[in-house]
Amino acid sequence: MAELFVLTEHRQGEIRDVSFEMLTKGRELAKKTNTDLTAVLLGHDVENHAKRLADQVEKVLLIDDERLENFNSEAYQRVLSNLVTQRKPSLILIGHTAFGVDLAPSLATGLNLPLATDCVDLDFEEEGLAVIRQVYGGKVNVKARLRRSECYIVTVRPATFEAQEIEPLRGEIIEIESPLSEDIGYKRFIEYVEPPAGEVDVTAADILVGIGRGIKEEDNIPLVKELADALGGVLACSRPIVDKEWLQTDRQVGTSGKTVKPKLYIAIGISGAFQHVTGMKNSDLIIAINKDPKAPIFRVADYGVVDDLFKVVPVLKNKIHEAKE
Amino acid sequence: MDIIACVKHVPETAEAEINIDKSGKRIETEDLVFDINEWDDYALEEAVLLREKLGGSVVAVTVGTEEADSTLRKCLARGADRAIRLTDKAFEGSDGYATAKILHGVVKDLPYDLILAGALAGDDGYSQVGVTLAELLGIPHATMVKKIEPTGDNLRVNRELEGGLQEIVEVKLPALLTIQTGINEPRYVSIMGIRKAKKKEIKVLSLRDLDLEEDHVGESGSWMTVKRMFMPPVEKEAEILEGSPDEVASKISDILKARGLI
Numbered sequence: 001m002a003e004l005f006v007l008t009e010h011r012q013g014e015i016r017d018v019s020f021e022m023l024t025k026g027r028e029l030a031k032k033t034n035t036d037l038t039a040v041l042l043g044h045d046v047e048n049h050a051k052r053l054a055d056q057v058e059k060v061l062l063i064d065d066e067r068l069e070n071f072n073s074e075a076y077q078r079v080l081s082n083l084v085t086q087r088k089p090s091l092i093l094i095g096h097t098a099f100g101v102d103l104a105p106s107l108a109t110g111l112n113l114p115l116a117t118d119c120v121d122l123d124f125e126e127e128g129l130a131v132i133r134q135v136y137g138g139k140v141n142v143k144a145r146l147r148r149s150e151c152y153i154v155t156v157r158p159a160t161f162e163a164q165e166i167e168p169l170r171g172e173i174i175e176i177e178s179p180l181s182e183d184i185g186y187k188r189f190i191e192y193v194e195p196p197a198g199e200v201d202v203t204a205a206d207i208l209v210g211i212g213r214g215i216k217e218e219d220n221i222p223l224v225k226e227l228a229d230a231l232g233g234v235l236a237c238s239r240p241i242v243d244k245e246w247l248q249t250d251r252q253v254g255t256s257g258k259t260v261k262p263k264l265y266i267a268i269g270i271s272g273a274f275q276h277v278t279g280m281k282n283s284d285l286i287i288a289i290n291k292d293p294k295a296p297i298f299r300v301a302d303y304g305v306v307d308d309l310f311k312v313v314p315v316l317k318n319k320i321h322e323a324k325e
Numbered sequence: 326m327d328i329i330a331c332v333k334h335v336p337e338t339a340e341a342e343i344n345i346d347k348s349g350k351r352i353e354t355e356d357l358v359f360d361i362n363e364w365d366d367y368a369l370e371e372a373v374l375l376r377e378k379l380g381g382s383v384v385a386v387t388v389g390t391e392e393a394d395s396t397l398r399k400c401l402a403r404g405a406d407r408a409i410r411l412t413d414k415a416f417e418g419s420d421g422y423a424t425a426k427i428l429h430g431v432v433k434d435l436p437y438d439l440i441l442a443g444a445l446a447g448d449d450g451y452s453q454v455g456v457t458l459a460e461l462l463g464i465p466h467a468t469m470v471k472k473i474e475p476t477g478d479n480l481r482v483n484r485e486l487e488g489g490l491q492e493i494v495e496v497k498l499p500a501l502l503t504i505q506t507g508i509n510e511p512r513y514v515s516i517m518g519i520r521k522a523k524k525k526e527i528k529v530l531s532l533r534d535l536d537l538e539e540d541h542v543g544e545s546g547s548w549m550t551v552k553r554m555f556m557p558p559v560e561k562e563a564e565i566l567e568g569s570p571d572e573v574a575s576k577i578s579d580i581l582k583a584r585g586l587i
Contacts, residue, residue, distance in 0.1 A: 011486070070492075071492075072494075073466070073467075074465065096452070097486075097487060098468070098469050098484060098485060098486040098487060099486075101444075101452040101453075101456070101468050101469065101503075102456070102466070102467065102468045102469075102484070104453075104456075105421070105425075105452075105453045105454075105455075105456035105457045105460065106456050106457070106459065106460040106466065108422075108457075108548075109422070109425075109456075109457050109460040109461060110460055114422075114548035114549065115421075115422065115453065115548055115549075116548070116549050117421070117451050117452055117453045118450055118451070118452065130552070131549075133449075133450070134450070134557065135448060135449050135450055135554075136336075136338040136343055136352065136447070136448060136450075137338060137339055137447060137450075138557065139338060139343045139557075140343055140345065140352060140554055140555070140556065140557070141554065141555050141556070141557045141558075142551050142552075142553070142554050143551075143552045143553050143554075143555070144549045144550060144551050144552060145549070145550055145552055146548055146549055147547070147548050147549070147550075185497070186464075186465035186496060186497045186500075187465050187467070187494055187495070187496050187497075188494060188495040188496075189492065189493075189494055190481070190492075190493040190494060190495055191492070191493050192486075192490060192491070192492050192493075193483060193490070193491040193492070193493060194489075194490060195488070195489030195490060195491075207586065213339050213340060214340065231581075231586070231587065239506065239507075240506070242507060243506045243507035244507075245507075245510070249489060252489075255487055255488075256485055256487065256488070256489065257488070257489060258488070258489075259488075263584075263586060264581070264584075264586050271339050271340070273339075285580075285584060285586070286563075287577060287580075288563060291340075292340065292341065292342050293342070293565075294342055294343065294556070296557065298562075298563040298565075299557065299559055299560060299561065299562070299563070300561065300563075301563035302561075302563060302564065303563055303564050303565075303566055303577070303580060304563035304564070304565045304566065305565070305566050305573050305577075306565060307570060307573065311570040312570045312573060312574060315570045315571055315573075315574040316570075316573075316574040316577055316578070318574070319574040319575055319577070319578040320578060320581070320587055322578075323578045323581075323582055323587050324587055
C-alpha cells in the first residue's frame with residue numbers, strides 16, 4: 001500500500017510536538033487517500049522514540065546511524081532521498097521549524113518534487129494537492145495548488161494542528177540500513193548553545209504587558225513599563241524589540257522565545273504574526289491595542305482596542321491607578 | 326571574501342492595513358511603502374561587515390521590477406560594490422522554486438565564496454529560496470543564522486532553533502547562509518553613501534541573459550500556483566471596545582476589576 005510519510009522531529013532526547021501534530025493531520029489524509037501513515041525516524045539509539053511512534057502509526061521506518069545523532073540537513077537529505085526513491089510515498093510532511101526549513105527545500109530540489117512551505121492546511125483535491133498558507137505576516141491567507149506529482153513535500157506550521165491521542169496501534173517498526181557510507185563532508189554539527197539566564201522569568205508572571213513594533217522608539221518603552229508596573233505585571237515583547245536590542249531576549253514571547261500562559265496578557269502595538277501568537281495564545285485573558293483593525297492579534301484576543309496606543313496607554317495607566325486606590 | 330547578497334523589494338505590511346485586489350490573487354499595493362525585506366537588510370549588513378573584516382566584494386542581486394532599484398540603491402549606499410536586477414515579464418508569478426532558478430541563472434556565473442539571503446521574506450514567507458539556490462548550485466547551506474565566524478576554509482555559524490536554543494554548525498565554503506533578524510545592527514545610510522551609490526551602476530539582466538527557457542520560470546516553472554487570496558477565517562473574534570481613549574480605558578479597568586486582576 002502507498003505510504004504517507006511524516007518525518008519525526010526530535011532533539012536532545014525528545015520528540016518535538018510538531019511531529020505529533022503532523023501525525024494527526026497525516027492520519028486524516030492517509031484515511032482519505034487509503035494510504036499507510038508511516039513515521040520516518042532518523043537518529044541514533046532512538047528505539048524508545050520508535051516504540052512511542054508505533055502507537056500512533058501503521059509503520060515506523062527507523063534508520064539508525066551515529067551520523068544521524070543530531071540533526072544535520074546534509075545527512076538527512078541523503079538518507080531521505082534514498083528512502084523516497086525506494087518507497088515512493090504520496091506525501092512527505094515535515095515541520096516548518098528550524099529543522100524543516102534547513103532540510104525541505106534542498107530535499108525537494110534534489111528529488112525534483114513540488115514543495116509548499118509553511119502551510120496551515122492541506123488537502124488532496126481532484127486536480128492535485130491544495131494548500132493554505134498565510135502571507136504578509138498572517139494578515140492574508142492564500143490557497144495554492146501544487147503541480148501534479150506522484151509525491152509532494154509540505155512543511156507544516158507548528159501549533160496549527162492539534163495532536164490527538166488515539167488507541168495504541170502497535171504499528172510495525174521496520175529497521176532500514178543507513179545508506180550513509182562515509183563521513184558527512186560539508187556540514188558538521190558542533191554543539192547546542194542554551195539561552196543565557198535572564199533577569200526576569202516571563203513564564204512565571206500572572207500579568208504580562210507585551211510590546212511590539214508599534215512602540216516605534218526605544219524612548220517610548222517607559223510609557224508601557226509604567227502601565228505594567230501599575231498592574232503589578234511584567235514587561236514582555238515580540239521579536240523586533242529584541243532584534244533592536246531595546247529589551248533582552250528573556251522578555252521575548254514566541255516561537256524563538258518563551259511560551260507563556262499568564263492570567264492577563266495585554267498586547268500593545270503587536271500585529272500578531274504567528275511566531276508571537278504561538279507563544280501567548282493560551283493566556284487566560286488577552287487584550288490587544290492596535291491601530292490596524294485587521295491585525296491578526298485581534299483573532300486571538302478576547303478584547304480589542306482599535307486606536308493609537310500612545311493615546312490609550314497613558315489614560316489606561318491612570319485608570320488602573322485610580323481603580324487600585 | 327566575495328559575497329553575493331540576495332535581496333527582495335517588499336511592501337511594509339506589519340503596521341499597514343491590507344486589502345485584497347480585484348484579481349483576488351494579490352493585495353492592493355498602491356498605498357503601501359516598499360523597502361528592502363527586513364531579513365535581507367540584516368543579510369546585506371552581514372555581507373558588508375564580513376567584507377570590511379576580510380576584504381573582497383559584495384554584490385547585491387534581486388529579482389524584481391524597476392521599482393526594486395530603490396532597494397538596490399540602498400544596498401549600494403550601505404556598502405555593496407555592485408548591484409544586479411533580474412527583470413523579465415516571464416518572471417511574473419514565480420514561486421520560491423522558480424525564483425531560485427532565476428537567481429541561479431546569474432549567480433552560477435559570478436565569483437563567490439559566500440551567498441547570504443534573508444531567512445524569510447515578509448511578503449510570501451516561503452523560507453525556501455536560499456536553500457533551493459544552494460541545492461541548485463551544489464553548495465552547502467545553513468539557515469536562520471545568528472552568528473558567523475570564519476575559520477579558514479569553513480564557517481562556524483550559530484543557527485537559531487526554537488525557544489532560545491541555538492546550535493553551532495560548521496559548513497565548508499563556498500556556502501549559502503540564510504540570515505535571521507537581530508544578527509547585527511543594520512547601519513544608517515550616510516549622505517556620502519547615498520551620493521556615492523548614485524554613481525554605481527545597476528546591471529539589469531533578462532531571461533535571455535540567463536540561459537533559462539521561458540517555461541523554467543513564472544507560473545509554468547513553479548511548483549505552486551496561487552488560486553485565490555482571502556482574509557483568514559476568524560476563530561475567535563475579539564470584542565472591540567469602542568469609544569474615546571478615556572472610555573476605552575474605563576472599560577478595560579472594569580473588565581480587569583471584574584476578573585479580580587486589579
